[in-house]
Amino acid sequence: TPRLILILGDQLTQTVAALKAADKARDVVVMAEVADEASYVQHHPKKIALIFAAMRKFAARLREAGWDVRYTELDDTENSGSIPGELLRRAGETGAQRVIATEPGEWRLIGLLNDLPLPVTLLEDDRFIASHKEFDAWAKGRKALRMEYFYREMRRKTGLLMDGDQPTGGQWNYDHDNRKPAPGDIDADGPPRFTPDPVTEEVLDLVEARFGNSFGTLRPFWFGTDAEQAQQALDAFVTHALPRFGDYQDAMLAGHRFLYHSVISVYLNIGLLDPLDICRAVEDAYRRGHAPLNAAEGFIRQIIGWREYVRGIYFLEGPDYPSRNALGQSRDLPAAYWGAPTDMACLSAAVEQTRDEAYAHHIQRLMVTGNFALLAGVDPGQVHDWYLRVYADAFEWVEAPNTVGMSQFADGGIIASKPYVSSGAYIDRMSDYCKTCAYSVKQKTGQGACPFNLLYWHFLVRHRDRFDGNPRMGNMYRTWERMDAARRDTVLKDAEAFLAKLDAGQRV
Ligand code: FAD
Ligand code: SF4
Known part of the structure; x- marks a missing residue:
């Protein structure tokens, strides 16, 4: 049979x-x-x-x-x-x-x-570099499950960027070279766009008829839909964008939705590309002098480090992981996430491109939409639901640890040793959004103050019991203490007023 x-x-x-x-x-x-x-x-x-x-x-x-x-x-x-x-x-x-x-x-x-x-x-799905058994063995008995140490194991296992038993160039991680703000001149024009073939056109008609009312723009549809097209997208990335991937990995620019990112998660996560093949192509680009080491290492770390690590956590932690809410946050997801107009230029840009492309790059996900939801006290279950819906690369094993863990700290700190929160200054440094924003990033309180500036302190004060003792957050609380009492009072009042507007569904 x-x-x-x-x-x-x-x-x-x-x-x-x-x-x-x-x-x-x-x-x-x-x-x-x-x-x-x-x-x-x-x-x-x-x-x-x-x-x-x-x-x-x-x-x-x-x-x-x-x-x-x-x-x-x-x-x-x-x-x-x-x-x-x-x-x-x-x-x-x-x-x-x-x-x-x-x-x-x-x-x-x-x-x-x-x-x-x-x-x-x-x-077992063996399209991954670490098996469940290997990850669990690595995790066993460790107090903290830090990605960096797991990543080194994966470098040793795969031999990627290794010279004998030493990391190429003498260091495991070149991230200190990778935090440059947005460059003035962009010489990459995003991923290749594929014209839909007849099979894809038929699917587009079906999806339009059945799911046309969901959030998101269907056409123009440009994703590749088979292994050859996925390979073309990878080749194009290695040729045109990889050399500057590392430098501008954390940058954001209005009007440049993809910058030097690869946009290959959409293919990789459905099986049209293989993670090791991708990494070998990237290592090869470094070895033949096409891309610098900080770019190749930074990119390979995302795939054999972060991607494998979050998968390990998802399966290690079990089915209740996506519903965790360690900080007890409960606000509804603001309407702006579904495209309601907002005066916040950064949020507006991230949501708009998400609607159009089913894609946003990592820093937009983490430091704009993620950061804002965390600061505003949004229910992490709703945040998780949003990310799972809106991104073409979203599958729970990779989306939930990134959202619930890395971005919302709702797992209580398994993935992130401290919450990824920032005031507007970070967004201003890494992007050009603030230049055209109705809010002023320099303004800390009062009419027109950047909401990230207000909510940042509100978040820290709200969760002081939990984070006060965190050695990596001591500076933040000391800064708060140095502010005079009247000013602190104003910050919190302005933040409350902003949150009340959010709750009332008013435009923010
Ligand atoms: P690049 O910047 O070019 O990176 C190369 C590859 O590295 C990616 O294709 C991806 O496969 C891998 N990678 C990079 N960062 C991560 C990471 N943190 N975790 C896992 N893999 C990573 N990634 C998903 O694949 N699916 C998701 O549903 C998803 N949800 C996310 C939700 C939040 C809140 C955050 C902060 C991040 C999320 N990520 C997710 C991780 C990351 O943002 C995307 O992998 C990346 O933006 C995909 O675009 P790219 O291919 O251009 O990536
Ligand atoms: Fe975003 Fe604040 Fe900058 Fe406006 S001023 S773009 S809200 S960080």
Whole structure:
């Protein structure tokens, strides 16, 4: 009897574990566009279109390679609407009595598969550099799980940027070279844009009809949707943007949505690129003198360091991780996150490009939308829901640790040793947003004062019990104490007034 080989929308890799374990001569591949997955949160239309188009093209390739693929399109009349439903339907159809799947990157789906009334073999997803076992062994017995030490293990394991047992150039990390403000001249023009082929066009029509009302602009749709296009995007990045990636990794510029970022997470996370291949291409660019060491090392650290590390934390911490709320914050997500007009130029720019591109780069996510939500006391569950919906690269294993942990400190400090909060001065230094903003970044209180300046202190005072003793935050509290009492009073009152406006749904 055949077995059902489940391939999910983010498992579009020819060598994914379930396919490696399958027998082409007898097994049946199951792929399904289901309403449950597309709408358990209302995803950005570009994200749904990317996944469905890439799934359809991947299925066609499997068929060409001789696989029996049972593919369910979203509007097939027999579509049962869920992954378990489709597996059971296909089992009935083929007589299969067993399912082989690659472990999903989300506890919810793992639970659904484990509850299936058919035996399911869940294979570890080996498209990552660290296995669960390796990560858990690294984590065991450590008081603090700092990314940097894990990253060094991954450098040793992969041999990337290693000369013998020493890191290339003598240092593990060149981040001190990587915090330059936005440059005046930008010589990269963003990722390559692909014209939709007929398969993608059909998906775009479907998504427009079914999800056209969700937050996010569907057209123009320019993402690549197969492994060759993803490879072209990677090549273009290495050629044009990598050399300055390190220098301007933390910069933000109005009108330059991608700067020197790679925009490859959208391909990597659904399986169209392989993390080690990417890193080897980047190392090679350094070795042949095309990119400096700080760029190559900084980039490789994001992939074999941060990306692997957050995945390890997600699986180590368990299914309740995304719902943690260590700081007890409870405000509703402000309407500006859904595109309501705001006078804050930085927030407006980050949300606008998120709506248009289903993309924002790391510093926009962390220091604009993330920072503002944290300072304003927004419920981290709502923040998590927002990031999961709006970014084309958002899958829970990578989105939740970044949002709940790194950005909102809602895990109580597992990922971040202190909260990523800043006043407007940081945004002003790293971007040109403040130049055109209705608020004044130099102004600390009163009419027109930058909201980040007010909320920064409000946050620190609100959570003083927790952070007062943090050695890395002592300076902040000392600065606060040095302010005269009347001024501190004004700051807090102005912050309260601003929060009251937010709560009343007024334009801020
Ligand atoms: P580049 O800047 O070019 O970096 C290269 C690659 O490194 C990325 O493609 C990505 O694969 C990896 N990377 C970099 N930083 C991280 C990180 N912190 N965690 C994991 N991988 C990283 N990344 C996602 O892939 N999916 C998410 O849902 C996601 N949600 C985030 C939410 C918040 C609040 C924050 C602060 C960050 C989030 N990130 C997420 C991490 C990071 O912002 C994105 O990976 C990055 O912006 C993707 O764009 P890029 O490909 O141009 O990245
Ligand atoms: Fe953002 Fe404040 Fe600068 Fe305006 S002044 S762009 S709100 S940091």
